[in-house]
Amino acid sequence: MTIYQPPHFAVAEQATLLALMRAHPLAMLVSVAGGEPAFTHLPLEVEERADGLRLLGHVARANPHWSQWGDGTSATAIFRGPDGYVSPRWYSTREAVPTWNYIVVHASGRIGITHESEAKEHILKALIDRHDAAYRAQWDELGEEFREKMKRGIVGVSIDVELLEGKFKLSQNRPAQDRRRVLAEMDAAGAGARLLADWMQRLGIGTDD
Numbered sequence: 001m002t003i004y005q006p007p008h009f010a011v012a013e014q015a016t017l018l019a020l021m022r023a024h025p026l027a028m029l030v031s032v033a034g035g036e037p038a039f040t041h042l043p044l045e046v047e048e049r050a051d052g053l054r055l056l057g058h059v060a061r062a063n064p065h066w067s068q069w070g071d072g073t074s075a076t077a078i079f080r081g082p083d084g085y086v087s088p089r090w091y092s093t094r095e096a097v098p099t100w101n102y103i104v105v106h107a108s109g110r111i112g113i114t115h116e117s118e119a120k121e122h123i124l125k126a127l128i129d130r131h132d133a134a135y136r137a138q139w140d141e142l143g144e145e146f147r148e149k150m151k152r153g154i155v156g157v158s159i160d161v162e163l164l165e166g167k168f169k170l171s172q173n174r175p176a177q178d179r180r181r182v183l184a185e186m187d188a189a190g191a192g193a194r195l196l197a198d199w200m201q202r203l204g205i206g207t208d209d
Helices: 014-023 064-068 117-131 133-141 144-152 176-188 191-202
Strands: 026-033 036-043 045-049 052-060 074-086 099-114 154-169
Touching: 014 045, 014 074, 014 099, 014 154, 026 052, 026 064, 036 052, 036 064, 045 117, 052 099, 052 117, 074 191, 099 191, 117 133, 117 144, 117 154, 144 154, 176 191
Parallel strands: none
Antiparallel strands: 026 036, 026 074, 045 052, 052 154, 074 099, 099 154
């Protein structure tokens, strides 16, 4: 277990967790070397394979973080979804305190790194196809010398996921009338809060109580 997880906030359905990861692909990659944690922020692409999930990305060669990774180094990629303040004014009882709702997915596993041009090409194209498919043809048409120069500046990263945990803290621990009010207030608030409302509706929290 890598995350404090009250049962009422746990979401285990893989399709839901992957949807969050793909909607918010900028992950914080955490590993420990010499007793000290190290962090890198990078977009990760989710690859669904017959033998499980693999995350693909790359870091700058100048980033010292990757040099700490030996074969099979343990790491966790944290995908952070929307979050927002919840006022006790929204609850049916005055005996209440403020809190903060949020969504996170932790993907833990073993890191692999690659310096091979072909492997890095695969990673780059996976990310391009996900985020800017219209650029793919332009990348393919760039001169080989330029592409290889760009690839020499990065290190390919893959993570074979062994543990996938989702914590969707969306007022599931409150009475039904409070969940309905939180959903209504979030839906009427700013863009970030409305994203939380969207996830509440998707999971049926505050909609059919």
